[in-house]
Every structure is written in structure tokens, then in C-alpha cells.
Amino acid sequence: MKRMNEFFQTSLRNQFIGLMSGFIVIFFIGAACLLVYDQSLTNEYQVQRDQLNRKEDVAEQLDRDFQKAFFDARGYLAFGRQEFKESIFDQEKKVADTVTKLRELQTESEDQLFLRDVEEFSTLYFKEMVPNVISYFEKGDSEAVKDVSADGATATIETFQTQLNMYVDSIEQSKRNAYDELKRKESLSQTAFVIFIFLMLLVLMRMMRMIAKQIGQPLNQVASAAEQIAENESYQQWSFENKRKDEIGKMSRAFEKMIYKIQEKEEHLLAQNEELVAQQDELESQQSELEHLLSITKNRESQLERRNEFIRGISSSLNKQEVLESIVKSMSHVMDATRGMIVLMNDQKSSASFGISEKGVMQFLTYINNGIHQRLFDSREPFSLKREMTPSEKGYYEETLYSYDLFLPILSVDQQVEAIMVFSRFGQDFTKQEREEYMGLGKQISISLQKITIFEESETNRQLTQDILNNIQEGIQLIDMDGNNLLMNTKLSALIEGEIDELQQTCYQTWKQALMDRVENKEKLDEYYETIVKDGKTGKHLLTYHLVDSKEVFQVYSESLYRGEEQIGTIFVHRNITKEFEVDQMKSEFVSTVSHELRTPLSSVLGFTELMLTKELKPERTKKYLTTIYQEAKRLTSLINDFLDVQRMESGRQTFERKFEDVVPVIQQVIDTQKVNAPYHSFNIARETDCTIVLGDRDKLSQAFTNLISNAIKYSPDGGTITILFREGEESILIDIRDEGLGIPQDAIPNLFTKFYRVDNTDQRRIGGTGLGLTIVKEIIETHDGEISVSSEEGKGSVFTICLPMVTIETYKEDEHCGEGMNIIVIEDDINLASLLKAELSDSGFKVQHTPSGREALTKMQEEKPDAVVLDIMLEGSMSGWDVLEKIKSDQQLAQIPIIISSALDEKEKGLTLGANDYLVKPYHPSKLSKTILHLLLKKGVDGEILVPVEEKRVTD
Structure with a gap:
């Protein structure tokens, strides 16, 4: 206990902590009691409410069971359906189960009375009333049924329903009473909590007052003693609470000791004061000297400020003309010159001036190689000249005035004069010290000019590099280690559909999102860039992507860029592989087409051959099978010839023997051949010109016309007229092949002459073919310096137009004596x-x-x-x-x-x-x-x- 008292007496902090801890403990104990009380009220209400809810649910279930039994009884009496009768006695079991549940939940005498009434009514209804009524109904005695109802059965049921509803209402009233009781108790609890808080605040105020009294009173005594000492400058015996063991007692004792110490040192301080007075006189004599030095320092500071301003001016830009103008103005300000000029000794004689007319500038540049400043090129040292000012320079002054002109060379690293400067100052010559200072500034100017020269060279190299990149067909981009764009050529900026100046130096997310907006498979491209930028996996990763709303296909790959052994960035190259992609697709389509088109005739040939080998057939059937095999073999040969023709054309091994030919007999021969396979078609040849001679290969032209007329037959499966019209164009013969067939969709016409292309139409897909016929036709016609075009309307047919160069001389068939004398x-x-x-x-x-x-x-x-x-x-x-x-x-x-x-x-x-x-x-x-x-x-x-x-x-x- 003694130790406890010492613990609190020796420290104000301990006293304050002890009081506050006791207060907090009391506060939390009281608050916890009130909280436990509130929680018990809530739990008690929750238990009571749950019990009433279950009791209400069971009562409502009982009401539904009886209602179901009543409706089933009425339904049986009304309709006589057996399932209603069975349902009545099923409900009796459910009523019994529900009554059992309700008995488990009874807590009041009212519940026991209600259960007794329910059991009595259930026994009366299911054991007496229902069996009697059903017996009378099944016997057909409807009068007895009515008598039972009139004798009180209906009234009994209604009375029971009223009791059941009253019981449910009483349960609901009990729930409301429980809720009201809970609210009343909670209100009392809240009032008690408010009173508790008020009492605790009173206790806290009392504690604060006590603490303030213990601390404030001794502090006031110490403050009063300090004021008296400061005013009277004499020591008095002060009585403090020196017996206290806490901080106040310690401070009182320390203050008393401090007063004794001050008194002891007062005499010593007076002696030092006399010495300081003597030193003050000496300091005053030094002050005048320091003021003189300060004036010199301020002048030097002003010069440094002008020099710094000059350096900032020549370093603020890399534009040569802007720097020259800044140099002239800054140097004029530094020298206090009224005007000046600088000229670069390059081929352009770049110059800038301050306070000089344009005529004066031109005069100086004209005589720059033979004027007085030529001395600068020989000596490479600055010099000044004194001259009398001209009337235009003196202004309103009448007396004689003099101007001093300073010629200053700017030397390069190899000590060659790369620029000269001339400045004029009125009334005061340039000292040797100033000329040396200005030569030092000239070195700064030389460095600035070298920076500009290096910048111009680097800018030229950068522009050359950019021009080279812009003329490369691939899109090229350079990014740093964080993915920020460093360099991009115009091919890639056109791919992104952005301005190259806006895309340069953009951050990773900006340029990547701009590219993503142009790409279909965004997720794959985003994953690819994340792999490269975040993980640094370059070189071996390729990605192919498609552009949105375009048929173009690009492939991107990357390589790391190193400077020595340090990686400084990554290069991305985007190649347009649309042609290669189309070739790959064409190869796939070629394999599919070949496997389908060649397998079909081969299947027929193999099938009929197997039948002929394994079975004895009649001669007419054998002939039929052989005919089919022959036709399929011809079809197979035609397909193979088409493939070979295309291959020869692409490899450049196809030969053409061009002679003068009349195309009319060629087409007539084709029609005669095709008529065999077109029993439902009629052919019509119309001529609007007699000039039908062309220079061409008869066999190749026959092949082209055969493909076109065969297509006209195939794509008009319902028959019709196929018209071949010869008409004359400008130095050409035009041949129209018109059919009345299915027609061609407009969106398919641009791809019609592409290899293996077939129109995506159900009716046309049923028609066989490799998709090579029109490709071969186009190659043949273009090799004959001609053109082929098509126009079509779906459902009304198509017109293929061939344009071939016309021969205007008569054929050798019409001139029987053209060889005489040769x-x-x-x-x-x-x-x-x-x-x-x-x-x-x-x-x-x-x-x-x-x-x-x-x-x-x-x-x-x-x-x-x-x-x-x-x-x-x-x-x-x-x-x-x-x-x-x-x-x-x-x-x-x-x-x-x-x-x-x-x-x-x-x-x-x-x-x-x-x-x-x-x-x-x-x-x-x-x-x-x-x-x-x-x-x-x-x-x-x-x-x-x-x-x-x-x-x-x-x-x-």
C-alpha cells in the first residue's frame, strides 16, 4: 500500500492516469450492465415472438385443413366425385397432426380451451356429421342431407370457424402486446443510460477541478515570484511547496536554486558588459570598411546577374536565329552598349542585330571580308576604336561626343573565328578587364553555337532516319523499357489512323489503345504486348491479327534494342501479310476443292467398275455403266486440265501461238460441242459487225469461250436462251455472252475471277465446279491484250463481255492470190x-x-x-x-x-x-x-x- 501511495505522489502523470483509469473502468462497467440488460430484453422478446409466430402458423394451417375438408365435402355432395370423399378423410389425419403440433406449443390456458374445442369439433365433424351426410347422399336421400344442415350442422361449422379466427386474432394481439412491453422496457433502459452519462460527467468535472487545483496554484506562485524578480532585480526569500514529491515540488526547488545562481553571476555579468562596450567601438570602425566591401560585392553581384541572364538567354532555345538575337540583346545589356551585331562566318552569314537598321546590316555584311574587322581574323583578339559620333547618333546634343566600338571574335574549339561581334558604347571606353570578361562570355557563346550545330546535325540525322523509316513498307515502332513510344514511322501511324506527331512520345496505354481500336482480336494482341513489355520475351514471338472493317492481315514481331550490354528498348515490326494470308487460304481452299471435285468422279468410276467386275450385267446396263465411267473420266480429265492450266499460267510456262483467227467459227464450234449437254437451252449468235478477226491462239480462245458458255448453261438450270452478240467498240471487238439463269449477287462480282472463288448461294452451290474456270478465262483474255467484265441481276441472268483488239485487214481465206510471186x-x-x-x-x-x-x-x-x-x-x-x-x-x-x-x-x-x-x-x-x-x-x-x-x-x- 505504501508503494502504491509513493507511485501516485511522485508523478502528476501517474495521478492523472489513475483518476482517468478509475473513471473509465466505472464508465465501462455501468455501460456494460445497461448493454447486457438491453440485450436480455431483446432476446426475451425474440423468443416470445418466435413462439407466437409458430403458434400462429399452426393455427392458420389448422384453418386451411378444415377449410379444405369443408370444400371437399361440398364438392362431393355437389359432383359426387370419389376423390373428394377420399380427400375429406385425408384432411382428418392432417387435422390430427396439426392439433398435435399445437398442443406442443400451448403455453396459456386459452390455448388449452381452444385445443379442447378443436378436438370436440373434429370428432363431431369427422366421426358423426360427415359419415351421416355421406351415407344419406350415397343413398340418394337429399332431404335427409338438407335436414342435417338445417338441424344445426351448418351453424356448428360457422361457430367453429368464428372461434378459430378469434384464436388467430388473439395470437396476433399477444404479439402486439409483447412488442409494446419491449418498447416500454427499452425506453426505461435509455432513460437510465442518460442519467448514468450525466452522473459520469459530473464525476469527470469534479476530477478535472481537483487536478487543476493541485497543478495551477503552485504554478501561479512560481510565476508571481518570477515577475517580482524581473521587476525588483533583488532576491527575496520565497516560500514554495518544497515538500511535494511530484513534478511541481521538483520545479519549485529548482526555481529557488536558479534565483541563487542568478544573484551570484550578476557581478560577473556587469564586468563583461564593460568589456563589450569597449569592443563596440572597435566594431564601429570596422563597419565602415565592411560597407565599402559590400558596395564592391553588390557591383559584382549585379555583374553576375547580368552574366547569368546572358547565359540563360543563349541557352533557352536551339533555334539559331533566336539564339543570335538573344546574344546581341544580352551582350548589349551586359556592356551597356547602345547597339550591336553578331555575324556567323558560315556560308549563309547568319546574323542578328540590336539598334541597327536593315541598311546598316546589309552594309556590314557586304564589306565583312575587307573591313576594319578583318583584324579579328589575324589577331583573334578583341580591340576597341574611338570615333566621333555622327550627327544622326548625337540626337539633340550639340557638343562633340565620342563613341567606342568593340570588335569581339568568337573562337571555336580549334581557335578559328566562327563569329564576330561589334558593339558601340557612348562616352566610356572598354577597359582591358572588360574585354577579358567579354572574351569569357564569348566562350559561352561558342559553346552555345556548337550546341546548335550539333542539334542541327542530330536533327538532320533524325529526320533522315525518320524519312528512311517512313519509306519502309513495314510499320516500325521503338518503345522504351516502360512501353512508352519513342519512335514510329508513317506506315504504323497510318495503320493506327492517327497523326504521327501526336503519337510520338505517347505513353504505353495511349498508343496501345489506339492500335487496339483498329484490331479484331484485341485480347490476343493485348496479351502479346503485355508479354513483351512486362516480361521482355522478344524475338521468338509472332502474332497475326486482322484489322476491323478491312480484309488486311498483319503480323507483328519484336526485337530488343541494346546499347552495349544494356537493353534500352524494344522494336516492333508490323508486316502486311494480306497477300500471304490470302495465298494460305487459297491453298486450303485448293486442297478442299481438289479433294471434293476429284473424289466425286473417282467415286463414280470406282463404283461402276466394281459393279462390272463383281456382277454379271446385261449388255445395255454394261454400256450404260461404261458411258458413265467415260463421262466421269472426261470430267476428271477436264478438272485436271484446269488445275494444270492454272499452274502453267502462274509458273509462266503456258505458250500461246497467236495467229489471225475469226472468232465466229471458234464460238460456233464451241456451241456445237456444248449443245449435246444442253437439251433445254437454245443458242443465238447475233452480229452487229463484220470485223471479227483477232490475233490470238485458237485453242486458248476456244477454251475461254467453252468455259464461259459452259457456265452459262450450268447457271441457267431451267433452260432458256444463250445469246452471243458480236459488236464493235473503239478499235476492239466486243463479245457479249448472255444467259437467263440465276444471276450473280453484286457483292460477289469483284471476287468472281479469283481462283477457287464460288458464289455463296445455295442454288449455285449445288452446281459443281472448282472455281478455276473464270480465272483461266481472265488469264487467257488478258494475255491476248483484252479485258473481261460482267454485269448481272439476280434471278434475271448474267452478261459476260469480252473485249479483244480488232484486226482490220482481210483474212488470208478471202484472198486466194496473196502468196503469188513470193x-x-x-x-x-x-x-x-x-x-x-x-x-x-x-x-x-x-x-x-x-x-x-x-x-x-x-x-x-x-x-x-x-x-x-x-x-x-x-x-x-x-x-x-x-x-x-x-x-x-x-x-x-x-x-x-x-x-x-x-x-x-x-x-x-x-x-x-x-x-x-x-x-x-x-x-x-x-x-x-x-x-x-x-x-x-x-x-x-x-x-x-x-x-x-x-x-x-x-x-x-
């Missing part, structure tokens, strides 16, 4: 064949010479130049046909003679390559030779030369 030499070792060819050519009006030897033929050609040569490869003597061909082509006088090779060797490509105009493989009809020669000579006669040599013309994409 000399032909036949070089052939077979005498019989030579005689046959000679007879054929002579009948066509040619003058023919024959020789079996190549050397002899060359001698005759030197004596008399022939108009054409028919050359065999195998000849008499040491020279072969190849040797003769080389000799003829190497002779300038004979090189233009048309040469037709007539040989049993099938080496057409070699012959055409060496310079032959045509190549006929034996055996052939002699008339073909006559037509070939006439064809070549006709072409030669149009312009005096062979227009198109009959050689292989390779088809290129």
Missing part, C-alpha cells in the same frame, strides 16, 4: 515429202525451191533472198537444221526471214527459243503449212515487219 525455199531431205509440200505451196501461188542440204540452201539464200523458209532438222550433209537456223539468224540480211521448222522431232520450245517463227511436228496436213506461211507473210505485210513472232509467250502474273 519465193519460198524448202530445206527437206525426204524427197517424197518435199514434193508434196512443193505441190501444196505451188497451188497456193508461191514460187518454191527445194534443197536437201543445209549448206546448199544457205548458198541459194545468198544469191536470192527468200520470203520464207521451211526447215527440217535432219538434213543431208554435215549441217543440221539447228546449224542452218543459227546461220540464218546470225546473218543481218537474212535474220528477218520467217522460218517454219518442219520436223518429226518434238522440240518446239528449243526451236522457238533459237528464233523460229513456228514449229510443225510431222505428220501434219500440208494445207497447215500453207496457212502458216500465209499467216506469217500477212502479218509481215501489214507494217513491213512481223508484228508478233510466232514464239512462246510466257504468261506472268
Whole structure:
């Protein structure tokens, strides 16, 4: 207990903590008691309310059970349905179960009375009333049923329903009474809590007053003693509460000791004061000297401020002209000059001036290489000149005034004069110290000019780099380690659809979101960028993405950019792979088309072949199967030929033998062939021009017309008329192939001539095909320097229009004497064949010479130049046909003679390559030779030369 008293007496903090702790403990105990009381009230009400709710639910269930029994009884009496009767006795069991539940919940005498009434009514109703009424009803005694109702059965039921409703109402009233009691007790509890709080506040105020008294009174005594000491400057004996052990007692004792110490040191302080007075006189003498030094310091500070302002002015911009103007103005301010000028010694003589007219600037620049300032280039030192001011400079002054001009060189790193400055100041010359100071500023100017030069060079290199990047076909971007954009070319900015200046130096989320808005598969691209930027996984990751509302496909890859061993960023390259993507799709479609189109005829061939091998068939059925196999084989051959044609066209190995042909017989022959497979179609050829001669390959043109007319038949499955119209265009012949079939959707027309493309239409998909026919047609027509177009309307048919260059001369068929007087030499070792060819050519009006030897033929050609040569490869003597061909082509006088090779060797490509105009493989009809020669000579006669040599013309994409 003694220790406890010492604990509180030695510290005000302990006393305060003890009082407050006791107060808090009492407060929390009282609050906890009230809280426990409130919680008990709430729990008691909750238990009572739950019990009443369960009792109410059971009473309502009892009411529903009886109501169901009453309705089932009335339903049975009204309709006589057996299920109503069974339901009545089922309800008796439910009523009994509900009564059992209610008995478990009874707490009041009222509940016991109600249970007794329910049991009595249940027994009366289910054991007496219902069986009697049902018995009377089943016997058909309706009067007895009415009597039972009239004798009080109905009244009894109604009385019981009233009792049941009153019981439910009493339960509800009990719930309300319980709630009102809870509210009354809670109100009393709240009043008690308010009174408790008020009492606790009174206790707290009493405690604060007691603490204030214990602390404030001794502090007032100490403060009063301190004021008296300060006013009287004399020591008095003060009585403090020195017996207290707490902080107040300690402070009182310490204050008393402090007074004694002050008294002891007062005399010592007076002695020091006299010494300080003596020192003050000495300080006053030093003050005047310091003021002089301060004046000098302020002047130096002003110079430094001007110099700093000058440096800020020349360092605030990288624009050369702005820097020059800032230099002149700043230097004029530093020198107190009225005007000045700076000139760079570059090719442009860039300059800036202050206070000088434009005429004066031009005068200075004109004589810059031979003026007085030429001295700067020799000495590389500044110098000043004194001169009398001109009247225009003096203004309103009448007396003689002088101006001092300072010429100042700006030296580069290699001590060459890269700029000169001239400044004028009135009334005061430039001292040597000032010139040295200005030379120091000149070094700053030189550094600034070097920075500008470096900046211009770097800007030029940057612009060159940007121009190079802008001309690269791929989109290129450089980002830093945080993903912020550092560099981007115009290809990528066009892809993002943003201005390149706005996208430069943008943050990661900004440029990435701009790109995301243009991309379909945003999630994959976002994941790709997060992997690269966050995880740094570059180099091996490629991503392909599609643009929104566009068919373009891009592929992006990345590489890390290093400076030494430190990674400084990442480069992204976006390649437009639309063509490659389309090729891949085309390959997939090609495999699908080939597997489908080739499998169908092969299945038929294999199926019918298997039937013929495994079964004995009648001759007519065998013929039918063989016909089918033959047709499917032809179809398979046609498909393979289409694939090969496309492959040859793409590889450039397709050859065209272009001759003058009349396209009307070509189309007529195609129609005659197609009629067999078109029993429901009629064909009509209409001509609006007689100019139907073209220069082309008959077989290839026939193939193109066959594909178009075959398409017209296939895509008009209901029959109709197919019309071929020949009309004349501007230096061309137009051929319209019109059908009355299904037509083509407008959105499909641009892709119609694409390989493997087929119109996405259910009716048209039922029609077989590889999607190569129109591609082959387009290649053939364009190789003939022509064009093909299509117009269509769904449900009304299509019109394919072919435009071919027109030939305006008459064909050799119409001119039977076009070969008269022309000399032909036949070089052939077979005498019989030579005689046959000679007879054929002579009948066509040619003058023919024959020789079996190549050397002899060359001698005759030197004596008399022939108009054409028919050359065999195998000849008499040491020279072969190849040797003769080389000799003829190497002779300038004979090189233009048309040469037709007539040989049993099938080496057409070699012959055409060496310079032959045509190549006929034996055996052939002699008339073909006559037509070939006439064809070549006709072409030669149009312009005096062979227009198109009959050689292989390779088809290129």
C-alpha cells in the first residue's frame, strides 16, 4: 500500500492516469450492465415472438385443413366425385397432426380451451356429421342431407370457424402486446443510460477541478515570484511547496536554486558588459570598411546577374536565329552598349542585330571580308576604336561626343573565328578587364553555337532516319523499357489512323489503345504486348491479327534494342501479310476443292467398275455403266486440265501461238460441242459487225469461250436462251455472252475471277465446279491484250463481255492470190515429202525451191533472198537444221526471214527459243503449212515487219 501511495505522489502523470483509469473502468462497467440488460430484453422478446409466430402458423394451417375438408365435402355432395370423399378423410389425419403440433406449443390456458374445442369439433365433424351426410347422399336421400344442415350442422361449422379466427386474432394481439412491453422496457433502459452519462460527467468535472487545483496554484506562485524578480532585480526569500514529491515540488526547488545562481553571476555579468562596450567601438570602425566591401560585392553581384541572364538567354532555345538575337540583346545589356551585331562566318552569314537598321546590316555584311574587322581574323583578339559620333547618333546634343566600338571574335574549339561581334558604347571606353570578361562570355557563346550545330546535325540525322523509316513498307515502332513510344514511322501511324506527331512520345496505354481500336482480336494482341513489355520475351514471338472493317492481315514481331550490354528498348515490326494470308487460304481452299471435285468422279468410276467386275450385267446396263465411267473420266480429265492450266499460267510456262483467227467459227464450234449437254437451252449468235478477226491462239480462245458458255448453261438450270452478240467498240471487238439463269449477287462480282472463288448461294452451290474456270478465262483474255467484265441481276441472268483488239485487214481465206510471186525455199531431205509440200505451196501461188542440204540452201539464200523458209532438222550433209537456223539468224540480211521448222522431232520450245517463227511436228496436213506461211507473210505485210513472232509467250502474273 505504501508503494502504491509513493507511485501516485511522485508523478502528476501517474495521478492523472489513475483518476482517468478509475473513471473509465466505472464508465465501462455501468455501460456494460445497461448493454447486457438491453440485450436480455431483446432476446426475451425474440423468443416470445418466435413462439407466437409458430403458434400462429399452426393455427392458420389448422384453418386451411378444415377449410379444405369443408370444400371437399361440398364438392362431393355437389359432383359426387370419389376423390373428394377420399380427400375429406385425408384432411382428418392432417387435422390430427396439426392439433398435435399445437398442443406442443400451448403455453396459456386459452390455448388449452381452444385445443379442447378443436378436438370436440373434429370428432363431431369427422366421426358423426360427415359419415351421416355421406351415407344419406350415397343413398340418394337429399332431404335427409338438407335436414342435417338445417338441424344445426351448418351453424356448428360457422361457430367453429368464428372461434378459430378469434384464436388467430388473439395470437396476433399477444404479439402486439409483447412488442409494446419491449418498447416500454427499452425506453426505461435509455432513460437510465442518460442519467448514468450525466452522473459520469459530473464525476469527470469534479476530477478535472481537483487536478487543476493541485497543478495551477503552485504554478501561479512560481510565476508571481518570477515577475517580482524581473521587476525588483533583488532576491527575496520565497516560500514554495518544497515538500511535494511530484513534478511541481521538483520545479519549485529548482526555481529557488536558479534565483541563487542568478544573484551570484550578476557581478560577473556587469564586468563583461564593460568589456563589450569597449569592443563596440572597435566594431564601429570596422563597419565602415565592411560597407565599402559590400558596395564592391553588390557591383559584382549585379555583374553576375547580368552574366547569368546572358547565359540563360543563349541557352533557352536551339533555334539559331533566336539564339543570335538573344546574344546581341544580352551582350548589349551586359556592356551597356547602345547597339550591336553578331555575324556567323558560315556560308549563309547568319546574323542578328540590336539598334541597327536593315541598311546598316546589309552594309556590314557586304564589306565583312575587307573591313576594319578583318583584324579579328589575324589577331583573334578583341580591340576597341574611338570615333566621333555622327550627327544622326548625337540626337539633340550639340557638343562633340565620342563613341567606342568593340570588335569581339568568337573562337571555336580549334581557335578559328566562327563569329564576330561589334558593339558601340557612348562616352566610356572598354577597359582591358572588360574585354577579358567579354572574351569569357564569348566562350559561352561558342559553346552555345556548337550546341546548335550539333542539334542541327542530330536533327538532320533524325529526320533522315525518320524519312528512311517512313519509306519502309513495314510499320516500325521503338518503345522504351516502360512501353512508352519513342519512335514510329508513317506506315504504323497510318495503320493506327492517327497523326504521327501526336503519337510520338505517347505513353504505353495511349498508343496501345489506339492500335487496339483498329484490331479484331484485341485480347490476343493485348496479351502479346503485355508479354513483351512486362516480361521482355522478344524475338521468338509472332502474332497475326486482322484489322476491323478491312480484309488486311498483319503480323507483328519484336526485337530488343541494346546499347552495349544494356537493353534500352524494344522494336516492333508490323508486316502486311494480306497477300500471304490470302495465298494460305487459297491453298486450303485448293486442297478442299481438289479433294471434293476429284473424289466425286473417282467415286463414280470406282463404283461402276466394281459393279462390272463383281456382277454379271446385261449388255445395255454394261454400256450404260461404261458411258458413265467415260463421262466421269472426261470430267476428271477436264478438272485436271484446269488445275494444270492454272499452274502453267502462274509458273509462266503456258505458250500461246497467236495467229489471225475469226472468232465466229471458234464460238460456233464451241456451241456445237456444248449443245449435246444442253437439251433445254437454245443458242443465238447475233452480229452487229463484220470485223471479227483477232490475233490470238485458237485453242486458248476456244477454251475461254467453252468455259464461259459452259457456265452459262450450268447457271441457267431451267433452260432458256444463250445469246452471243458480236459488236464493235473503239478499235476492239466486243463479245457479249448472255444467259437467263440465276444471276450473280453484286457483292460477289469483284471476287468472281479469283481462283477457287464460288458464289455463296445455295442454288449455285449445288452446281459443281472448282472455281478455276473464270480465272483461266481472265488469264487467257488478258494475255491476248483484252479485258473481261460482267454485269448481272439476280434471278434475271448474267452478261459476260469480252473485249479483244480488232484486226482490220482481210483474212488470208478471202484472198486466194496473196502468196503469188513470193519465193519460198524448202530445206527437206525426204524427197517424197518435199514434193508434196512443193505441190501444196505451188497451188497456193508461191514460187518454191527445194534443197536437201543445209549448206546448199544457205548458198541459194545468198544469191536470192527468200520470203520464207521451211526447215527440217535432219538434213543431208554435215549441217543440221539447228546449224542452218543459227546461220540464218546470225546473218543481218537474212535474220528477218520467217522460218517454219518442219520436223518429226518434238522440240518446239528449243526451236522457238533459237528464233523460229513456228514449229510443225510431222505428220501434219500440208494445207497447215500453207496457212502458216500465209499467216506469217500477212502479218509481215501489214507494217513491213512481223508484228508478233510466232514464239512462246510466257504468261506472268
